[in-house]
Amino acid sequence: MKKILVFLALVVIQLSNAQQVDPLLAKDAEAQNIWVDSIMKSMSVDEKIGQLFMIQAYSNKDKKHEQFITSMINKYHVGNLIFMQGTPEKQVTLNNKYQSLSKVPLMIGFDGEWGLDMRLKNTYRFPWNMALGAIKDQELLKETGKRIGEHCKRVGIHMNFAPVVDINTNPNNPIIGNRSFGEDKENVTQKAIAFTEGMQSVGVLANAKHFPGHGDTATDSHHTLPTINFSEQRLDSIELYPYRKMFDAGVASVMTAHLSIPSLEANSKLPTSLSKRVVTNLLQDKLGFQGLVITDGLNMKGAANYSSPAEIDLAAILAGNDMLLIPQDVPESIKLLKQAFENGTLTEERLNKSVRKILKSKYLVGLNNYKSISTENLQKDLNAPYDEVLHRKLIKNSITVIKNQDDILPIKNLEDKKIAYVSLGDDKGKSFYKMLKNYTKVDVVSDKHLSVLMQRLQKYNLVIVGFHKSNKHPWKGYKFSNKDLVWLQEIARTKKIILDVFASPYSLLKVKSFTNIEGLVVSYQNSELAQELSAQALFGAFDVKGKLPVSINDDFKVGEGVVINNNNVLEYTVPEEAGVSSEKLSIINKRIDTILKEKMTPGGQVIVARNGKVIYNKNFGYHTHLKEKKVKQSDIYDLASLTKILASLPMIMKAEEDKKISLFSSLGDVLPRFKESNKDTLLLKEILSHYGRLRSWIPFYVNTQDSITKKNSNKYYRKKRTKKYNIKVAKDLYLTKDYRDSIYKHIVESEQRERVGYKYSDLGYYIFKELLERKYKKPLNKLVEENFYQSLGADRMTYLPLNKFSKSEIVPTEKDTYYRNQLVHGYVHDMGAAMLGGVGGHAGLFANANDVAKIMQMYLQKGTYGGKKYLDSETLDKFNKRYYADKKVRRGLGFDKPQIRPEEKPTCGCVSDKSFGHSGFTGTYTWADPESGIVYVFLSNRVYPTMRNRGLVKSNMRTKIQEDIQNAILLE
Incomplete structure (x- = not known):
């Protein structure tokens, strides 16, 4: 039976x-x-x-x-x-x-x-x-x-x-x-x-x-x-x-x-x-x-x-x-x-x-x-934006974290990190390293001798090791060499490391021990895109959720994979992944061609992000019209008045949260020198809104020049630093230290505008600089560095750039013939900020577009970025509000806002009323729109060779590009 x-x-x-x-x-x-x-x-x-x-x-x-x-x-x-x-x-x-x-x-x-x-x-x-x-x-x-x-x-x-x-x-x-x-x-x-x-x-x-x-x-x-x-x-x-x-x-x-x-x-x-x-x-x-x-x-x-x-x-x-x-x-x-x-x-x-x-x-x-095949638009059809979007999805979903000891991933608390990158294997990791640098300062460390390499790694507390093998075809060798295995274990023995494998996971079979490797990532292939996306994954640009498709001895079983959640940092991708048409966005390229052709500026940088995804990132032109040095992404520009919302304003918002200031305090109450002056009763809220009847600016430097020859007076200046003349204005130009008080005296004694109403003024930010430094007992440049820039990974944003960068990394501004009588290069262009030693509340900040975008994205994310809370969302809402709109004042507290009056043109007129930003005299501009999710940064040195070069301003090219961006958003 x-x-x-x-x-x-x-x-x-x-x-x-x-x-x-x-x-x-x-x-x-x-x-x-x-x-x-x-x-x-x-x-x-x-x-x-x-x-x-x-x-x-x-x-x-x-x-x-x-x-x-x-x-x-x-x-x-x-x-x-x-x-x-x-x-x-x-x-x-x-x-x-x-x-x-x-x-x-x-x-x-x-x-x-x-x-x-x-x-x-x-x-x-x-x-x-x-x-x-x-x-x-x-x-x-x-x-x-x-x-x-x-x-x-x-x-x-x-x-x-x-x-x-x-x-x-x-x-x-x-x-x-x-x-x-x-x-x-x-x-x-x-x-x-x-x-x-x-x-x-x-x-x-x-x-x-x-x-x-x-x-x-x-x-x-x-x-x-x-x-x-x-x-x-x-x-x-x-x-x-x-x-x-x-x-x-x-x-x-x-x-x-x-x-x-x-x-x-x-x-x-x-x-x-x-x-x-x-x-x-x-x-x-x-x-x-x-x-x-x-x-x-x-x-x-x-x-x-x-x-x-x-x-x-x-x-x-x-x-x-x-x-x-x-x-x-x-x-x-x-x-x-x-x-x-x-x-x-x-x-x-x-x-x-x-x-x-x-x-x-x-x-x-x-x-x-049967019908014959057409060759028309063949390349376009075979290499469409959709293919790039799909490819990115696949790589992002495949990246696999198989060890994450002490939550080393995603990399955060950047203020505490000194990061080195070491490349192993026999292929290049150039794209990986280039993308790592978008998030924070990362140094390549290499040498032919292990002992020298280890010595060079001493000052770093985190080492990212990339194992790179040929991506030519899937049959290429993927194994670690004996030398690489020895070097890997020696680095891991003394340093915290993250090993990222750009090869078959089987390459890990030869690694004898994973004990000292805190972070282990498998990225499977060494393509440019895999390198770029894996670098982003290390900093938490997107969720990482891949699962190992094979086992690695008894160490890691098939199906293993640690989920790493998005850390709310910028992601770098293609327009379509953010719901934007790359074809329409490419119109910006034509605008840039016009800008260069008509010499509105020698060069610049443009970044566009949507919903936290950078979708356009272009460096164009040269440092000067001599065309000797092309603009790089790492190059930094004088941000001019963007300083107001990228340095002073975040500290003002923090001070307000820390209850060190009140928006309803009067100037006389918070700064004794203004007591009983004509500015005694001005509210901080009024000053931030440019509603305080302050003069737009004061040319302080004119008072230090001979009235006849217009040359800088020996009474105030020396070519070399001395104990008395210690304020460095520019190369070989030092101002007497006493003059800082004279600047504030001029502000205190300056006449108020008789007519009540909106008037843009730099003077308020001289005042806020002094106020913040008094309250926190530190200079403004140190305050923003310690409270914001370091942890944001904004390592290309700084005051006093020559203290940190070489001249070749800094884009020059103007050939000054009226005050400093030299090419202003590495020193702040604004005369008043220069007379304060380069650190002003209204000017003095330098950065590349990428780091400007980080702060603007932090604002857009209601005060959070990289897993850290910088400001309360309520604070951002409070400052991104017009308090004198009924008086036709378009400004929020510190932030510029879209136009109210028809004659004003701070934006393209096509952004939402919730949007905010600022422009700068040197040819800079940044804007963020909570409704469209757009962050836009435009940096240039349009004041080269002189500030009389107003083509960029007259053409409204910065806001025309803003309109191009809005028009490129796909209907959803």
């Missing part, structure tokens, strides 16, 4: 397998059958045999090769081509030509596992499967398959030989490795099904390879016949598992591998691709697969070493394959196949079965209604 039950169970299994859904059946099956029948009836035996071949076609070869392919189609009726290396334009042209020659439309195949880039130049490359295997969200795999399918379809490809479904259980596998989704059968299966569904949804046939499983081999079937000595039970439970599931999901085709598997085929010299037991009995009968069965490349030694090319081709067909991939001798194979047909070895029924499946496949991909 037990035997009968077992027998019945086997019968049920066989019947259920045999009843697998036909993946080649079109929705309009009746029309499909009619088309297939009509073609079959018109075909000769020679034409039918020709359908069995898929030969190599190149788009980078000469006319002789084209003539060869033409001959194969015309003379031998070859029905299928696999395109290899070349360019998409040439491939489309040849595809159209070859299709026009064929009586039955050609099936075009392609080996594009990670996209067209696998074979074609100037096309898109998505991550290798090992990286995709780390992604939890299967929808992203589906999206990837779909997009690769769309690319294939665009160049006339009907079948892509992907995905690889081999379960890579052997770390030493020389040919699969990175091409596999990993070692876990469930994960591999889920990824492969999602990828297949995506690709086939757009009419491109997927191909599951390499049947029955190439994942646990230590040799390459391109060069020899690998042997797999596993039992049938093991193969059934592991290697065959994804195939069964994929057949249920409707994969259209399977590629048979060149392997020796004694448990499946007794003849150990017979490749599985030529074995009837494997191809027919196992794949089609037992597993019930009804789709197209294709051999792996018959030029590979795993098959080619077995017999002559013609005998191999015949054996492959007799084994049950439907299509011969890359046959080596088509004429001889056709002869042998015809002989077999004539002597009955190859029956008509058997031949018709394969030809019919091939024709069904051709109908399924639309070849019953």
Whole structure:
């Protein structure tokens, strides 16, 4: 009775397998059958045999090769081509030509596992499967398959030989490795099904390879016949598992591998691709697969070493394959196949079965209604912004943190960090390092000798180690050298380190101990984008949630991965990822061209961010019109009045929160020198709103010059520093220390404007500087550095830049002929701030656009950035409010606001009323809009060569760019 039950169970299994859904059946099956029948009836035996071949076609070869392919189609009726290396334009042209020659439309195949880039130049490359295997969200795999399918379809490809479904259980596998989704059968299966569904949804046939499983081999079937000595039970439970599931999901085709598997085929010299037991009995009968069965490349030694090319081709067909991939001798194979047909070895029924499946496949991909492919906009279609967005999603979701001791990730508390970057491996990490520097100061430390390297690392308390290997293709070596392993352990022994691996996770197998490595990140590939995004991940620009697709000895198991949450810092990406059109945003480039052409400024920097994502980051022009030094992202500009909202204002807001000042205090109450002056009763709120009737400015320097010669008086200045003359105004120009009190005396005694109303004034910020320094007992530059800039990672923002940077990193401002009589370079342009020693409440700050964006983003995020709270959200709301709007005062407290009066033009007039920002005399501008999420920074030195250069101001180019940004936002 037990035997009968077992027998019945086997019968049920066989019947259920045999009843697998036909993946080649079109929705309009009746029309499909009619088309297939009509073609079959018109075909000769020679034409039918020709359908069995898929030969190599190149788009980078000469006319002789084209003539060869033409001959194969015309003379031998070859029905299928696999395109290899070349360019998409040439491939489309040849595809159209070859299709026009064929009586039955050609099936075009392609080996594009990670996209067209696998074979074609100037096309898109998505991550290798090992990286995709780390992604939890299967929808992203589906999206990837779909997009690769769309690319294939665009160049006339009907079948892509992907995905690889081999379960890579052997770390030493020389040919699969990175091409596999990993070692876990469930994960591999889920990824492969999602990828297949995506690709086939757009009419491109997927191909599951390499049947029955190439994942646990230590040799390459391109060069020899690998042997797999596993039992049938093991193969059934592991290697065959994804195939069964994929057949249920409707994969259209399977590629048979060149392997020796004694448990499946007794003849150990017979490749599985030529074995009837494997191809027919196992794949089609037992597993019930009804789709197209294709051999792996018959030029590979795993098959080619077995017999002559013609005998191999015949054996492959007799084994049950439907299509011969890359046959080596088509004429001889056709002869042998015809002989077999004539002597009955190859029956008509058997031949018709394969030809019919091939024709069904051709109908399924639309070849019953073939149309030639257009080359118009081909590059644009194959390299669209959408591809970049998808690619970024994949990498961001794949990055895997497998160790995060003491929460070393994301990197925060930057004020306490001195960070070094050490590169190991034999490839470059330039993009990684460049992106790291966007977040804080990071120094490259290197040397040929370990002892010297360790000495240089002494002053650092965090070391980021990047392990970089070639990204040329997935078969490149990924292992640590013995030297790198020694260096890694020595650095980790004495320093806190984060190791970021830009190679296969299998590279970690040689690391003997992870005890001293606090942070361990796997980024899988060394592409520029992987480097850029991994650097961002270290600082918490986005959530990190990848899961390890393979195990690393007993240290880290498959599926492990620490989730790292977003740390609310800027992310650097492409416009479309932030809902902005890159095409429309590129109009800014034309504005910049005009700015440079009309010499409105020698150069500058522009940054645009939306919802915390930097989507435009451009440095343009030169330091001066001499065009000797191009502007770099790291170069810093004199921010002029942006100082008010980037230095004074954050400290004013903090002081108000600390209850050191009150907005309703009068000036006489907080600063004794103003008691009983004409400014005694002015409220701090009025001064911040530019409603205090203060004069706009006072040219203090004029009072220190001879009234006749207009030269600086010896009474006030010296060329060298002395105890008395110790205020450094500029190079070789020192002001008497007593004059600082004279400046404040001038302010105290200055007349008030008689008319009440709005008047922009610098004088209030001289007052706030003194007030803040009194309250906190520290100079303003130290206050903002310690309370804001250091922890924000704004290491390129500073007062007194020559104390921190070389002149070559600082953009000069004006050729001053009226006061300092020199090129103002590294010293503040504003005369009053210069007379205060370079630190003013209204001017004196220098920075690059990137660091300005950090503070503006902190404001936009209601006082938080990088996991730290700087200001209360209520405080930001309080200061970003007009208190005298009924008096036609557009200003908030410190912040500039959009225009109220028609004649005013502080903005483009297209931003929300909640927006805020400021402009600067030297040609600077920054603005943030809570409604659109936009942060915009424009830095320039438009005052070069002199402040009479007002083209930038008159043209309103800064606000025109602001309008371009608003117009580029996509409708949501």
